[in-house]
Amino acid sequence: MTNLQDIIGKRWYMGKGRTPTHVEQIDELTISSASISLVSLRFREGEPNLYLLTENDDFIGPLLYRALGKTVGSKSFRSKKGLFSFVTYSKFGRDDLESLKPISAEQSNSSFVAPGKIFFKIFRRLQAGAHPEEEVLRFLNEQDYQGSPELLASCRYTSDSGKTFVLGILEKHIPGAQNAWDVFTREPTAEKAYELGSETARMHNALREMDGCEAPSEMPPIERLSGLLEQNAARFRVGARNDECKSAAGNDELATVQVILPHLQKIWTETAPNISAIFKPQRIHGDFHLGQVLMTPDARFKMIDFEGEPTRSLEFRRGLRSPAVDVAGMIRSFAYAEAVSKINMDNVRQAFIQGYAKTANVPEDALQQELKPYIMAKAIYEACYELEFRPDWFWIPARALIQLANPGE
Secondary structure (H helix, E strand, C coil), X not given: CCCCHHHHCCCCCCCCCCCEEEEEEEEEEEECCEEEEEEEEEECCCCCEEEEEEECHHHHHHHHHHHCCCCCEEEEEECCCEXXXXXXXXXXXXXXXHHCEECCCCCCCEEEEECCCEEEEECCXXXXXXXXXXXHHHHHHHCCCCCCCCEEEEEEEEECCCCEEEEEEEEECCXXXXXXXXXXXXXXXXXXXXXXXXXXHHHHHHHCCCCXXXXXXXXXXXXXXXXXXXXXHHHHHCCCCHHHHHHHCCHHHHHHHHHHHHHHHHXXXXXCCCCCCCCCCECCCCCCCHHHEEECCCCCEEECCCCCCCCCCHHHHCECECCHHHHHHHHHHHHHHHHHHCCCCHHHHHHHHHHHHHHHCXXXXXXXXXXXXXXXXXXXXXXXXXXXXXXXXXXXXXXXXXXXXXXXX
């Protein structure tokens, strides 16, 4: 029997800030000593969340081995309240499935790998409809884009009420690849950054004709940041100890961001993206940072994790947006890499922008101007996240916001 602790203690649990009351099993599939189940987590307030749970993770490989057909096509299994479908898009060594092992690092999803062969990702929180990662990878594969993994198969569930949920995807694993975060925090170079900028532009070029939802609003969470700043400031006013103050957020940076927040609101109002001079809304990566990129042994970059921000709705994540969103996301990621490595990244950021502008065939100065509101929006989002979950890191987006408010200083 599934209990609340099976869910709320996990990193991929997304109900933080709400009060869970109970969990209800919706459906289940068991094959080869492994089971996957859909459960509904109910809250005291708001709509329930649907999650995919697994048991006996060491048997996920054998389950897939028996569930996926031996040829390209689909295979389905009837359950009590729906249909579990396993769709194969490309041929691969199915014996490799049985060697899949779970990756211990918990993220917003769960992953399994047979190194150098295949990679399987389970989506934990489920939303009905087309999943951006599956559809983007399929589109990029059809475009013969070489900067992303090959999509091999996907798993779906269709309820008797007609709603379809993508449960997971199987990709070709890229042998010997390093995460770009490790690359740029250890040995950042302008040459690597230029190539990453070029590859980012090639990714956007490949996605340009892909369909998507109506462009969503890019409004940054300024009101949310204001509330979080006030909450943290209140802790200092009631006499928190010095070490608690330091662990929450720097007094100076907290106070300064509170003062400049109205100015940031004014900057956003005056520069908020409307009609771009250089970009049309299109499908983008949507959660682009160094952790979403791999570098192969021959120094080529591969883009991964196209699901977008997991806390957003599927409609938002599938929306047509400016490519500047991704570019700004990577610029902010370099700021975090700089903070961790203590290596100046000015030339790295500049090279990334140059590589992107050259390959995208857009003027570099126009690109720099286009990026400003998106960089500010991203830094505001980061500031909210850090105040809520990692106060020790608040200074990183705080300093960016202070600089944006006082560019001459």
